Amino acid sequence: MSRSWAVISNYSIYSATAVFALSFIVHAIETAWAVKVPAAGKSSLDYTRNGRAARIATALMILGFLLLLVGVVARGISASRAPWGNMYEFSITGALAFSGAYLAALRKYDLRWLGLLVSVSVLLTLGTAITVLYVPSAPLVPALKSEWLVIHVSTAIISGGVFLLSNVIATAYLVLDRIESKGERNTWAKRLPSLEVLDQLSYRLVAFVFPLWTFSVVSGAIWAESAWGRYWGWDPKETWAFITWVAYAAYLHARVTIGWRGRRAAWLCLFAGSTFLFNYVYINIWGTGKHTYSGL
Amino acid sequence: MSNQIQIPELDGTSLARYLWRQLTSMRTALILLLLLGVAAIPGSLFPQRTQNPMQVSDYFKNSPEQAEWLDRFWLFDVYGSPWFSAVYILLFISLIGCVLPRTIEHLKNARALPPATPKNLSRMEHFQQWSSNGSELETARAWFKKNRFRVLESEGSISAEKGFARETGNLFFHLALILVLVGISFSSLFGMRGEAILNVGERFVNNVTSYDSLTFGKLYRDSNLQDFMLTADSFVAKYNVLTGAPEDYTLDVSLLQGEEGIVEKKTMKVNSPLTIGDTRIYLQANGYSPVVTVVDSQLNVAFQGPVPFLPQDSQLRSIGAIKAPDAEPAVGFVGSFLPTYERDGANGGISVYPEALNPRLLLAAWVGDLGLDSGTPQSVYRIDTSKMQQVGLKALKPGESFAYPGGVITFEGYVQWVNISFVTDPGKKFALLGAIVSIIGLLASLFTRRRRIWIRVGEKVEIAGLAKNAAPGLEEEITEFIQRLKGDK
Numbered sequence: 001m002s003r004s005w006a007v008i009s010n011y012s013i014y015s016a017t018a019v020f021a022l023s024f025i026v027h028a029i030e031t032a033w034a035v036k037v038p039a040a041g042k043s044s045l046d047y048t049r050n051g052r053a054a055r056i057a058t059a060l061m062i063l064g065f066l067l068l069l070v071g072v073v074a075r076g077i078s079a080s081r082a083p084w085g086n087m088y089e090f091s092i093t094g095a096l097a098f099s100g101a102y103l104a105a106l107r108k109y110d111l112r113w114l115g116l117l118v119s120v121s122v123l124l125t126l127g128t129a130i131t132v133l134y135v136p137s138a139p140l141v142p143a144l145k146s147e148w149l150v151i152h153v154s155t156a157i158i159s160g161g162v163f164l165l166s167n168v169i170a171t172a173y174l175v176l177d178r179i180e181s182k183g184e185r186n187t188w189a190k191r192l193p194s195l196e197v198l199d200q201l202s203y204r205l206v207a208f209v210f211p212l213w214t215f216s217v218v219s220g221a222i223w224a225e226s227a228w229g230r231y232w233g234w235d236p237k238e239t240w241a242f243i244t245w246v247a248y249a250a251y252l253h254a255r256v257t258i259g260w261r262g263r264r265a266a267w268l269c270l271f272a273g274s275t276f277l278f279n280y281v282y283i284n285i286w287g288t289g290k291h292t293y294s295g296l
Numbered sequence: 297m298s299n300q301i302q303i304p305e306l307d308g309t310s311l312a313r314y315l316w317r318q319l320t321s322m323r324t325a326l327i328l329l330l331l332l333g334v335a336a337i338p339g340s341l342f343p344q345r346t347q348n349p350m351q352v353s354d355y356f357k358n359s360p361e362q363a364e365w366l367d368r369f370w371l372f373d374v375y376g377s378p379w380f381s382a383v384y385i386l387l388f389i390s391l392i393g394c395v396l397p398r399t400i401e402h403l404k405n406a407r408a409l410p411p412a413t414p415k416n417l418s419r420m421e422h423f424q425q426w427s428s429n430g431s432e433l434e435t436a437r438a439w440f441k442k443n444r445f446r447v448l449e450s451e452g453s454i455s456a457e458k459g460f461a462r463e464t465g466n467l468f469f470h471l472a473l474i475l476v477l478v479g480i481s482f483s484s485l486f487g488m489r490g491e492a493i494l495n496v497g498e499r500f501v502n503n504v505t506s507y508d509s510l511t512f513g514k515l516y517r518d519s520n521l522q523d524f525m526l527t528a529d530s531f532v533a534k535y536n537v538l539t540g541a542p543e544d545y546t547l548d549v550s551l552l553q554g555e556e557g558i559v560e561k562k563t564m565k566v567n568s569p570l571t572i573g574d575t576r577i578y579l580q581a582n583g584y585s586p587v588v589t590v591v592d593s594q595l596n597v598a599f600q601g602p603v604p605f606l607p608q609d610s611q612l613r614s615i616g617a618i619k620a621p622d623a624e625p626a627v628g629f630v631g632s633f634l635p636t637y638e639r640d641g642a643n644g645g646i647s648v649y650p651e652a653l654n655p656r657l658l659l660a661a662w663v664g665d666l667g668l669d670s671g672t673p674q675s676v677y678r679i680d681t682s683k684m685q686q687v688g689l690k691a692l693k694p695g696e697s698f699a700y701p702g703g704v705i706t707f708e709g710y711v712q713w714v715n716i717s718f719v720t721d722p723g724k725k726f727a728l729l730g731a732i733v734s735i736i737g738l739l740a741s742l743f744t745r746r747r748r749i750w751i752r753v754g755e756k757v758e759i760a761g762l763a764k765n766a767a768p769g770l771e772e773e774i775t776e777f778i779q780r781l782k783g784d785k
Contacts (some may be wrong), residue, residue, distance in 0.1 A: 072563055097618055145567060229719045230719065234340075234346070240340060283340075
């Protein structure tokens, strides 16, 4: 029974990867089409010429998200636990959270310009997960058998997905800022929102997710207290979670209290996000300490 | 009269005041905050004494000169180092210096009414006006009350303000962080942490000598140790048949507390520790202890009993040392315990499953000076063989003996051992409370917007608003307010 769920999960994730690849291609076509549109004098493009491509790309993204959802849930059922016990599972769940965050934000803001970046990030994450990180579905080691697994890891994954999204937007800000400092935006860049909007959006995502990240760290401490006998031990993962927390706290202070905007804020945001990424990649794969459940 | 500019002299007090102002400035706090993040990095790159003393001593062995230099900068004790402490202490002083005056100010303002409506509303943001029908002020009053604004009414105008929770939350967040720090320091003063390895069947009596390692807070007294005895009755480790990965550990213990002498049976698991008074007892690691008997050349039993071996891989290949310094001649055995033995062409004996299905004890016998009287502390899992001579190698099944030149060692069997942590952490409830309050405060401060809305009704209705920190959303709120006033909704 659990075996067939594992098979369903694998097929769903393969299909999701293929659909994200298609979505990536259509997003690329959409962007390429936009370059051809002569938009002299217009600050933003109308979507009339590439609207169909944009709709197809988004529809494919939704399909990919749903397939991925099935894959992640089936993986959880096959192992009868929350599907985030190793690097492969973190990655597929992370990709789910990331694409989910994009689709949710798309309902409110016109973020279609981000689609290319989102689909390629998800594609790379899933590709790495399938080829490098894959481990067969299995139950957990005793230390992970706790209700805190669901709470701690899910909040960490959601926080990570949103941090990543805000980093993508901060990067877009810096690139466009550079282009604008040299002159007018070129054709493809005209499709993207104004610098001010990007600046605000990247900040709002961080402000929204910072309490969640705080909660994730605190829930980890509560779990560590019952599993390892101490709530804080400067384990490499804990240390870097702390560094990420401090870096985002500094970012929020710089913005809200001192009034940093624009370029400086974007760099600080990127720095904070990179500490999270470092924690995820480096500590999970090469690091030591009590968080090494990567299954590699 | 001179028109020189008076430069105030920088005497002691004004210098102190200047430094205090610098320290409590937001810019300094921000630098300290980033510095705290950077200062935490080295602790994840170098092995730390508090987590991994073995790796630290390996570092000293492998590159002693480099290690000495690193040690000079406390890089093996980063989180207890003067420079790390300096950063966080300065940060917290800066935080207190910033938050306390704000708290007092906020308390003073708690009952204050919003400032009066500005004379000229048309200069303010979100300004709108239209001709009055006479009832707007009443509608506005009701709307403000429903939406819980604080209001000040005067002569045909209302000044309304909302969002005090922003500053309240912000202050609670920062004050709660101080509480977390207080909790941590409280634990380091009054806390206790000890470890003991216990063979299954053995009894642990809670006194100082029973521990393998024990650290007390500066103000913790030996007499604070709780009065109890713990016997490890049985230990079961379940493994995945396919992968050998552990699935469950269960330790059954008998607990004898206090004077009454009532024995309670308890079960411990990795995520469910035992609690006795203010002491928590955790099941940490486990492994195998081969049971051996060493009989020397004089036919005296020089050693008998279980010897804990340290697991080296996930299949519990374990290494250890059996030392019989009083044997004639003094003998030591460097050993490997393989719970499920198999021969591997490249590596010799290996273990292929963590459960003891086909156990084997591989021994190398060394005769000579064990160096136990030299004064330098030795690991119980290793032997310093520099003054010894190897006299034989053997692989034993349970029950088998090995006659080395100078005596006989018998592999009687094995028991399992568990590593148990005993922790008293009296400050953790404060830290937890601080963490919870800080999250609530954070939510309040990030999701509350402080804003004012003014209305003046004369011949015309005039509306304006002001959002602090350019917080978004006021426009929608004013639109809704106006709709209500005009009776559209």
